[in-house]
Amino acid sequence: MHELSLLENVRTILEEHAQSQHFQTVENITLEIGALSCVELDALTFAFASVMKGSLAEYAELKFKRIEGQGRCFECGQLTPMIELYDVCIHCGHFRVEIVSGLEMKITELKVR
Amino acid sequence: MCGICGCSDMSFSGKFSLVNKPNALLFTSYDSNQGDESADKSRLIQMEVDLLGKNNSYAEKNRHYFQEHGVFVLNLVSSPGAGKTTLLVETIKALKEVFPIVVIEGDQQTQHDADRIRATGVRALQINTGRACHLDAQGIGVAVAKLGIENNSFLAIENVGNLVCPSAFDLGEAHKVVVLSVTEGDDKPLKYADMFYAADLMIINKIDLLPYVDFDMDRCIAFARQVNPTIHIIELSATKGDNFSEWTNWLRVSMQKVIKSRAL
Numbered sequence: 001m002h003e004l005s006l007l008e009n010v011r012t013i014l015e016e017h018a019q020s021q022h023f024q025t026v027e028n029i030t031l032e033i034g035a036l037s038c039v040e041l042d043a044l045t046f047a048f049a050s051v052m053k054g055s056l057a058e059y060a061e062l063k064f065k066r067i068e069g070q071g072r073c074f075e076c077g078q079l080t081p082m083i084e085l086y087d088v089c090i091h092c093g094h095f096r097v098e099i100v101s102g103l104e105m106k107i108t109e110l111k112v113r
Numbered sequence: 114m115c116g117i118c119g120c121s122d123m124s125f126s127g128k129f130s131l132v133n134k135p136n137a138l139l140f141t142s143y144d145s146n147q148g149d150e151s152a153d154k155s156r157l158i159q160m161e162v163d164l165l166g167k168n169n170s171y172a173e174k175n176r177h178y179f180q181e182h183g184v185f186v187l188n189l190v191s192s193p194g195a196g197k198t199t200l201l202v203e204t205i206k207a208l209k210e211v212f213p214i215v216v217i218e219g220d221q222q223t224q225h226d227a228d229r230i231r232a233t234g235v236r237a238l239q240i241n242t243g244r245a246c247h248l249d250a251q252g253i254g255v256a257v258a259k260l261g262i263e264n265n266s267f268l269a270i271e272n273v274g275n276l277v278c279p280s281a282f283d284l285g286e287a288h289k290v291v292v293l294s295v296t297e298g299d300d301k302p303l304k305y306a307d308m309f310y311a312a313d314l315m316i317i318n319k320i321d322l323l324p325y326v327d328f329d330m331d332r333c334i335a336f337a338r339q340v341n342p343t344i345h346i347i348e349l350s351a352t353k354g355d356n357f358s359e360w361t362n363w364l365r366v367s368m369q370k371v372i373k374s375r376a377l
Contacts, residue, residue, distance in 0.1 A: 017158070086340040095339045095342060106163055
């Protein structure tokens with residue numbers, strides 16, 4: 001997935017919030033990233049400093065909160081853990097599973113001043 | 114992945130050598146230099162802001178516009194060379210007298226694809242994304258305004274050839290259509306699961322080449338359904354015309370539905 005685009009979005013969101021919430025510097029950023037969201041945390045980390053250079057988050061630390069993938073089986077109705085989008089239900093083996101969590105890509109917390 | 118291959122407007126000339134940890138250290142010294150008084154000013158802000166929120170809101174605006182004007186929009190995605198442009202050219206030849214068709218072409222460089230579409234007599238607008246590897250909803254909004262699309266039209270958006278990044282970017286389309294050619298291998302739905310998960314229709318193209326390649330159709334379909342149990346699948350050959358009418362019929366029916374729902 002497009003980690004650089006996502007980080008550019010993060011920078012824009014920070015700039016908008018800096019205006020509305022009156023802060024000058026971001027000290028750390030917590031991103032909630034679902035395990036099924038196809039975002040590579042390593043790629044995000046790798047590009048972070050470059051994208052934030054010259055911005056109010058230039059010296060910020062990037063933190064992640066990983067959300068595990070989980071689905072609900074259409075067949076047996078039970079919740080089942082998902083590591084990949086195509087995982088089958090661990091209870092009945094069916095692959096008609098609706099994802100209920102794991103696709104998140106959000107900013108959830110900022111430490112600012 | 115894109116963060117590594119550099120398909121964005123970002124310059125890669127910056128310092129890249131795992132800068133994150135040094136930055137964290139820099140931050141610490143910056144913090145302690147401020148003294149207690151300013152350190153107290155640090156505060157936490159809780160939020161729930163989607164990283165794709167902005168794109169999604171542009172996509173919703175586009176979708177609303179398309180619905181109001183009876184424009185049926187497909188976002189065609191595939192790896193490079195799967196046959197998206199040929200599929201479109203043949204679709205236009207078959208249907209341009211049935212309803213108005215316009216095309217938005219996304220490529221990193223060149224006008225070649227838009228030129229191929231224009232040769233059919235249909236209007237096409239080429240978006241060159243430069244280093245970016247996908248189209249976004251804002252760009253589509255601008256392109257649609259430039260094109261000035263007639264009511265009750267079919268708008269085909271041919272995305273940048275890439276089975277990864279375009280999966281995440283909603284453009285406001287009715288459906289993502291993933292085109293997979295039999296020369297690419299039958300395991301692509303599992304290898305690039307995000308795209309097949311995001312698509313509503315899979316077109317398996319170049320079926321005229323099946324005798325010459327090691328492609329197991331049943332296996333491919335089973336993999337696609339494993340990722341996306343509700344995906345609709347059409348097997349065809351755009352160049353030879355094999356089973357092409359299944360696709361054009363699907364398009365006709367979809368167009369009729371859109372026009373009907375606008376009339377209501």
